[in-house]
Amino acid sequence: MSRYTIALAQINPALGDLERNLALHEKTAEEAIVRGASLVIFPELSLTGYFLKDIVSSVAFPLTSSILDRLRNLSRRIDLVIGLVEESPEHLFYNTALYLSMGEIRHVHRKVYLPTYGIFDEQRYLAEGGQIRTFRAKVGRSAILICEDMWHPSAVFVASLDGMKILISPSASPGRGGLEEGKSFANARAWETINRAYAQLFTCYVLYANRVGYEDGACFWGGSEVIAPSGEPVAKAEYLSEQILVAEIDPAEVRRARMLNPLVRDERLDVTLRELERVRREGAR
Amino acid sequence: MIGLSLNCEFVQQILTGFITNEVRKTGFSRVVVGLSGGVDSALSAYLGAEALGAENVLALLMPYRTSSPESREHAELVVKRLRIQSDVIEITPMVDAYFERFPESDQVRRGNKMARERMTILFDHSAKLKALVLGTSNKTELLLGYGTLYGDMASAINPLGDLYKTQIRHLARHMGIPEVIVGKAPSGDLWVGQTDEAELGFTYEEVDRVLYLMVDRRYDIPDLIAAGFDERFVRAVLAKVQASQYKRRLPLIAKISARTIDRDFRYPRDWGK
Numbered sequence: 001m002s003r004y005t006i007a008l009a010q011i012n013p014a015l016g017d018l019e020r021n022l023a024l025h026e027k028t029a030e031e032a033i034v035r036g037a038s039l040v041i042f043p044e045l046s047l048t049g050y051f052l053k054d055i056v057s058s059v060a061f062p063l064t065s066s067i068l069d070r071l072r073n074l075s076r077r078i079d080l081v082i083g084l085v086e087e088s089p090e091h092l093f094y095n096t097a098l099y100l101s102m103g104e105i106r107h108v109h110r111k112v113y114l115p116t117y118g119i120f121d122e123q124r125y126l127a128e129g130g131q132i133r134t135f136r137a138k139v140g141r142s143a144i145l146i147c148e149d150m151w152h153p154s155a156v157f158v159a160s161l162d163g164m165k166i167l168i169s170p171s172a173s174p175g176r177g178g179l180e181e182g183k184s185f186a187n188a189r190a191w192e193t194i195n196r197a198y199a200q201l202f203t204c205y206v207l208y209a210n211r212v213g214y215e216d217g218a219c220f221w222g223g224s225e226v227i228a229p230s231g232e233p234v235a236k237a238e239y240l241s242e243q244i245l246v247a248e249i250d251p252a253e254v255r256r257a258r259m260l261n262p263l264v265r266d267e268r269l270d271v272t273l274r275e276l277e278r279v280r281r282e283g284a285r
Numbered sequence: 286m287i288g289l290s291l292n293c294e295f296v297q298q299i300l301t302g303f304i305t306n307e308v309r310k311t312g313f314s315r316v317v318v319g320l321s322g323g324v325d326s327a328l329s330a331y332l333g334a335e336a337l338g339a340e341n342v343l344a345l346l347m348p349y350r351t352s353s354p355e356s357r358e359h360a361e362l363v364v365k366r367l368r369i370q371s372d373v374i375e376i377t378p379m380v381d382a383y384f385e386r387f388p389e390s391d392q393v394r395r396g397n398k399m400a401r402e403r404m405t406i407l408f409d410h411s412a413k414l415k416a417l418v419l420g421t422s423n424k425t426e427l428l429l430g431y432g433t434l435y436g437d438m439a440s441a442i443n444p445l446g447d448l449y450k451t452q453i454r455h456l457a458r459h460m461g462i463p464e465v466i467v468g469k470a471p472s473g474d475l476w477v478g479q480t481d482e483a484e485l486g487f488t489y490e491e492v493d494r495v496l497y498l499m500v501d502r503r504y505d506i507p508d509l510i511a512a513g514f515d516e517r518f519v520r521a522v523l524a525k526v527q528a529s530q531y532k533r534r535l536p537l538i539a540k541i542s543a544r545t546i547d548r549d550f551r552y553p554r555d556w557g558k
Contacts, residue, residue: 051555
């Protein structure tokens with residue numbers, strides 16, 4: 001099994017400016033190519049920025065749009081994970097991540113869990129995705145879960161049972177709290193915990209691409225990271241600054257982790273389903 | 286333990302990044318800040334100079350005839366330390382001209398007028414110099430409503446608004462602001478001998494602990510009492526926060542149309558920047 005060089009693009013997208021962000025994607029991907037990467041992962045809503053509010057409909061486009069042409073072309077030279085607001089034929093707006101390779105869209109993930117609490121207001125503006133699927137990427141069988149999706153272990157669990165070896169997580173996480181106590185934001189520390197836990201529990205790579213920059217005073221903290229299936233960090237970007245984090249991942253690590261710790265093999269899908277059915281029947285909570 | 290300590294290094298990095306990012310986004314490269322001689326405006330100036338360079342920060346000293354000479358000295362000390370441009374604009378003539386017609390006005394009206402006079406000068410310089418007005422209100426003041434609406438509460442961007450007074454002091458010391466400024470009793474300098482804490486009836490240290498638990502940690506009143514705080518004190522703090530809620534919002538708009546500003550016409554402030 002060969003190793004792969006991948007890049008996490010810790011960029012600062014311009015809010016609501018597709019043209020500027022397209023150019024930023026091209027520049028970043030070119031640098032990732034120069035640095036030997038065969039896959040570059042951009043953060044959540046990388047083409048549009050995050051706190052869009054009523055701008056959502058102005059930056060949305062269907063997946064057939066020619067706006068994607070430049071990135072499709074680019075994907076002949078490097079695989080891309082990008083974030084955008086997708087407009088469906090029914091004119092619903094989704095927080096979507098695409099996997100582009102060899103000039104084609106290979107996978108579409110529509111964010112399933114839309115946070116609407118604290119500073120978040122996604123359900124006001126966006127429609128919920130309804131699928132969690134793995135797909136074949138160059139680096140191995142992968143799933144994309146966008147930001148809040150990662151805070152629902154059931155989503156990761158489903159992806160794991162669906163064959164996931166690489167967990168790709170594009171994120172736009174604004175820093176919140178904890179600076180009276182620790183060295184980083186409280187939610188950054190929580191992210192770092194769950195990334196390590198998922199890598200270890202599902203014996204998969206976690207490729208976490210978070211953005212930086214400020215929108216309406218909120219600060220996206222960066223700190224993108226690659227976690228090996230052992231739970232050990234492979235590479236970690238700085239907090240707060242733009243960076244292209246390049247790292248090598250080795251599919252043999254997934255194999256080794258699963259030999260040491262055959263959690264995937266020992267999963268009891270029948271028990272899980274039966275108990276889930278029972279909980280649903282009896283009423284959850 | 287509610288120490289309200291602060292990871293100063295990291296917070297300084299966030300706040301200077303905030304200033305650089307939000308100022309440049311608007312197409313500006315400069316800021317203007319009103320220096321009172323107190324720790325809040327000193328910290329804003331320090332952060333502005335760190336973020337944009339000393340040459341891009343203009344400090345305005347705007348004393349009234351009753352302002353303490355010590356305040357002026359402390360403001361000048363900040364200017365000297367940072368090597369920033371500054372100007373002194375006395376507000377006595379305009380404030381006194383107004384109150385000649387209303388000689389019965391109390392200290393509160395006079396203080397508010399002074400704060401608003403300073404605001405108009407800052408925003409005039411904002412237009413003159415293409416410089417954003419850098420805010421100086423901290424989280425404690427904003428929550429208690431201890432500030433003048435459209436006066437010292439007015440600014441274009443405010444790096445301090447999410448830091449309690451106690452944390453402001455930590456960060457100010459970390460950035461090397463002289464102890465004569467950080468350590469003195471906070472005062473709006475609205476009349477001779479005024480101090481914030483005497484006027485409020487409690488110290489910032491005390492109230493910051495309550496506000497932090499109430500706001501940041503979502504403690505209810507029974508939780509705060511269980512944590513050892515005096516019930517009357519806690520209720521007095523909550524009453525101040527509630528009573529000043531209007532100061533933290535846009536003016537109420539009577540809803541008529543299908544899309545009303547800030548209700549169902551919602552765009553980020555950074556729209557199109």
